[in-house]
Amino acid sequence: MMSCKKATYLLSQRMDRKLSAGETLSLKFHLMMCHGCTNFSNNMTFLRKACERVVNDTQ
Amino acid sequence: MPPTISAPFPNDADSPLRNEAMLAQLRRDLLRFAMLQLRNRELAEDVVQEALAAAIGAGDRFEQRASVKTWVFSILKNKIIDVFRDRWNKNRFDVVEACDESDFDVLFMGNERWQRSEMPASWGDPEQSLENVEFWQIFDICMNNLPEATARVFTMREFLGLEAHEICKELGISTSNCWVILHRARMSLRLCLQQRWFEEGETK
Numbered sequence: 001m002m003s004c005k006k007a008t009y010l011l012s013q014r015m016d017r018k019l020s021a022g023e024t025l026s027l028k029f030h031l032m033m034c035h036g037c038t039n040f041s042n043n044m045t046f047l048r049k050a051c052e053r054v055v056n057d058t059q
Numbered sequence: 060m061p062p063t064i065s066a067p068f069p070n071d072a073d074s075p076l077r078n079e080a081m082l083a084q085l086r087r088d089l090l091r092f093a094m095l096q097l098r099n100r101e102l103a104e105d106v107v108q109e110a111l112a113a114a115i116g117a118g119d120r121f122e123q124r125a126s127v128k129t130w131v132f133s134i135l136k137n138k139i140i141d142v143f144r145d146r147w148n149k150n151r152f153d154v155v156e157a158c159d160e161s162d163f164d165v166l167f168m169g170n171e172r173w174q175r176s177e178m179p180a181s182w183g184d185p186e187q188s189l190e191n192v193e194f195w196q197i198f199d200i201c202m203n204n205l206p207e208a209t210a211r212v213f214t215m216r217e218f219l220g221l222e223a224h225e226i227c228k229e230l231g232i233s234t235s236n237c238w239v240i241l242h243r244a245r246m247s248l249r250l251c252l253q254q255r256w257f258e259e260g261e262t263k
Binding site for chain 2: 003006009015016036039
């Protein structure tokens with residue numbers, strides 16, 4: 001079973017590279033059972049949206 | 060402050076580079092973008108000046124571009140990347156230190172699961188925060204709290220839009236180091252926003 005520490009690293013990496021099928025599956029199972037990491041995933045999505053807003057506004 | 064570039068054909072209203080009012084607006088947008096990346100007014104003025112000079116110097120070639128503004132911004136981004144690369148090489152950042160994740164060990168238990176008190180919380184509908192001026196002040200504080208090397212890599216990824224492999228190439232670091240630095244930046248920003256904005260909001 002994947003640890004939360006590993007899951008957060010993969011959730012971050014997912015923003016920079018395509019995860020392997022195995023990584024994606026392991027992460028999916030972990031997120032089904034872990035509220036903390038699910039929230040972390042949503043937090044990361046918001047962080048990217050905030051950065052996109054910064055870029056659009058400054059341009 | 061460097062001298063202002065005057066548009067070569069001020070009466071032509073079709074191009075931002077040939078119309079004084081449009082050029083002034085473009086320059087303001089470029090400067091704001093450069094300031095965000097470089098956090099240094101003088102340096103930002105310099106790269107904007109260079110980008111505009113390069114664009115105007117290209118003469119009629121830019122007429123064939125779909126969007127002059129987008130094109131000038133791409134010139135500016137390349138100038139900013141040049142500055143980052145020079146700074147990175149001059150400052151000799153300690154990549155090992157930048158990749159040190161031990162700061163975040165306290166968030167996890169021995170089995171690498173979240174400490175109960177540190178478990179990420181739901182931020183509800185966080186997009187409402189994007190319309191709040193105070194949120195952006197906190198966001199700025201959190202960005203400024205990042206160590207310089209970490210902030211630089213994160214900025215290149217999220218604000219300049221470079222892919223991880225491009226950042227590695229520009230800064231001469233390994234892909235795995237780049238991923239770790241980006242992860243560290245996101246962990247720091249998430250924690251900072253959680254503590255300074257989302258949790259604060261609950262107690263207001």
